Amino acid sequence: MELQLALDLVNIPEGIALVKEVEPYIDIVEIGTPVVINEGLKAVKEMKAAFPNLKVLADLKVMDAAGYEVMKASEAGADIITILGAAEDMTIKGAVEEAKKQGKKILVDMIAVKNLEQRAKEVDELGVDYICVHTGYDLQAVGKNSFEDLQTIKRIVKNAKTAIAGGIKLDTLPEVVNAQPDLVIVGGGITAQQDRRAAAAEMQKLIKQG
Numbered sequence: 001m002e003l004q005l006a007l008d009l010v011n012i013p014e015g016i017a018l019v020k021e022v023e024p025y026i027d028i029v030e031i032g033t034p035v036v037i038n039e040g041l042k043a044v045k046e047m048k049a050a051f052p053n054l055k056v057l058a059d060l061k062v063m064d065a066a067g068y069e070v071m072k073a074s075e076a077g078a079d080i081i082t083i084l085g086a087a088e089d090m091t092i093k094g095a096v097e098e099a100k101k102q103g104k105k106i107l108v109d110m111i112a113v114k115n116l117e118q119r120a121k122e123v124d125e126l127g128v129d130y131i132c133v134h135t136g137y138d139l140q141a142v143g144k145n146s147f148e149d150l151q152t153i154k155r156i157v158k159n160a161k162t163a164i165a166g167g168i169k170l171d172t173l174p175e176v177v178n179a180q181p182d183l184v185i186v187g188g189g190i191t192a193q194q195d196r197r198a199a200a201a202e203m204q205k206l207i208k209q210g
């Protein structure tokens with residue numbers, strides 16, 4: 001099980017400073033969608049240059065023209081690129097094909113997918129690397145989480161690795177770890193804590209024990 005730190009509400013220097021605090025405890029650093037919108041793929045490039053030993057995920061949430069977007073993110077240094085599960089099959093196939101060419105991985109974000117069982121099965125057959133259940137900020141705000149959805153994809157997915165994102169905190173991490181995803185994605189559960197290093201260290205401990 002791996003731990004991914006999601007950076008969403010920072011600029012590039014703040015992001016780099018934050019990763020410096022928690023580097024020993026994380027496996028992957030995510031350049032979140034808001035950071036990509038504000039800073040572009042330069043954020044991926046600078047993060048990879050600052051931390052060549054960490055995997056960098058570009059949270060592009062690709063919906064169309066995946067071959068081109070995956071190529072650009074790969075050129076910037078991303079190791080993993082996200083695409084939406086709601087995208088057309090041919091878009092997801094395009095992403096997988098380009099990622100293979102570039103030696104990169106594709107994570108499918110199942111945010112807002114209505115028939116999770118059916119879509120997870122379909123997407124799994126398209127050869128993606130990760131399938132991620134995700135409760136976005138808007139549904140977190142009304143008290144939702146993806147813990148049940150994680151059980152669902154653990155049952156359905158046969159080939160891809162499983163991942164979970166959205167509002168995971170230290171007190172809810174044990175429930176997540178119990179379900180044994182391959183990847184746990186945490187943003188505010190680390191970045192919004194007073195002692196980020198301690199939060200990340202504790203999370204890594206729970207994940208490695210699990």
Ligand SMILES: O=C([C@H](O)CO)[C@H](O)[C@H](O)COP(=O)(O)O
Pocket residue numbers: 006007008030032033034059135136137165166167168185186187188189
């Ligand atoms: O993907 C995310 C969200 O859609 C904003 O881009 C976050 O990175 C993801 O939800 C993890 O962040 P937290 O919910 O703060 O843990």
